[in-house]
Amino acid sequence: MSDDLGASKNSAYAPATTVYHFQNLSTAFNDSSSFPQPYHYPPDIILVTRPTYTAFFTHYHRLVTESNNQFGRLLESCKPPNDPGLPRRRPIIYVDENEHHFNCFLIALYNWSSQLYKPDTGVFSHVFNLVIKYGFKVRSVFSPSSGGFQDLVRTAETEALRMYTLAAHWDFEELAVSASRYVLRVADTIQNITDDHAETIGPRYLLRLIQLHETRKARLKELLLIPPTLHVDDTPACARPQRLSVLRAYGLAAGYVVWEKAAGVTVQEIKSILFGNIGTSISCPVCSDAVQRNIDHVLDLWSQMKDTI
Known part of the structure; x- marks a missing residue:
């Protein structure tokens, strides 16, 4: 089988049979991981975060499907495999990202739950930025039926105002609606909204939250x-x-x-x-x-x- 991959300054290559010795190996994304359909075949691309050099074994088609920029331009020189699942040289792509944020981002791409890693609203804020950076849409990756969206809602139960603020900032209507229910359950939330919160939430979502609070009271x-x-x-x-x-x-x-x-x-x-x-x-x-x-x-x-x- 001929090599169908190009090279880039952030890339290296290794045969599929190579035994890897990375500094760190993702527990969620490795050769032993069970991936959901349609990515049930062995990973065909390796992403390595710097500076921790944590390796994530993933799939080319998942990284480019729905991405509008070839995964942050990193895969522009990589041609798709002729037959996914067959052995081939796997590109190793280096990304300058925090491995925890990147892990939660990839988990969301695969429609898994990240609760095992206990991400808070701050982590999800970084994940949203990664979603945009690598060419995806937040409301698509975290659709209401996804595992990632359920993670967001569970986090809103304990970080209601922070999650509502994040949702409002991204104009993420479905998440803002779900989070608003938990904001109401926290006493004096409206009175404790700071100027920074108000600026990030924006007038439309702030007004809707205040109106809901006042109407119910x-x-x-x-x-x-x-x-x-x-x-x-x-x-x-x-x-x-x-x-x-x-x-x-x-x-x-x-x-x-x-x-x-x-x-x-x-x-x-x-x-x-x-x-x-x-x-x-x-x-x-x-x-x-x-x-x-x-x-x-x-x-x-x-x-x-x-x-x-």
């Missing part, structure tokens, strides 16, 4: 500050002072939720707070039923509230 107040309707007439087990005590307890618990909890407070949290403070202390069964109906009504309406931008 107003609706929460509206729902919870309506007291339950208790029976009017006294009974042997429940006189007016007891009913006033129930209303007072309900008002205190509802007020706590309105003023202390974030706009993303969940149905379960509201239920726990209300029942925890008044549900077990009501001796009158009629009042208890009325409070239960009121809470159920509040929870039902709150569960229908939009919780993303």
Whole structure:
């Protein structure tokens, strides 16, 4: 089989049967890795990061498919293999990249999950830059159905505002929508947005986040500050002072939720707070039923509230 590869200043070549002795070898991308379809055949190109000289065994067609610049111009002189999977001389391409960022970038290209490597929002920010640098589109590599997108959403659970800021900066609508749900769950998030955050987020996404927060807080107040309707007439087990005590307890618990909890407070949290403070202390069964109906009504309406931008 004739050699179908060119050479470049960042390249070297070795036969497919060569035993490699790199300074570091990627645990995710090597000759023993199981690659997804349609890249189930042995890797045919080796990328080596500098200065750590970590080797990543990958596939030519994955690196150039969807890339609009031949993988950052690095593969312009490399011709595609005539028959992927057959032994051939494998090019070794050197890239001046942080090996952790580059690893997470390649994982996203192959539609894998990078959770094993615990990337945070800062790492994903670097990965997004690599996606563009090597000719891909962020919203294509991290499509909502991809493993990489699920990684982003999982990271948003613990780094909500940072991930929302990243999504807004890249105009990544799907990610911004998913991250906004977690931003709401952090108390005082809106008040703690710094000037740098606001500038990076931009006016459109910042306004949408504030509007979502304010709309939900107003609706929460509206729902919870309506007291339950208790029976009017006294009974042997429940006189007016007891009913006033129930209303007072309900008002205190509802007020706590309105003023202390974030706009993303969940149905379960509201239920726990209300029942925890008044549900077990009501001796009158009629009042208890009325409070239960009121809470159920509040929870039902709150569960229908939009919780993303």
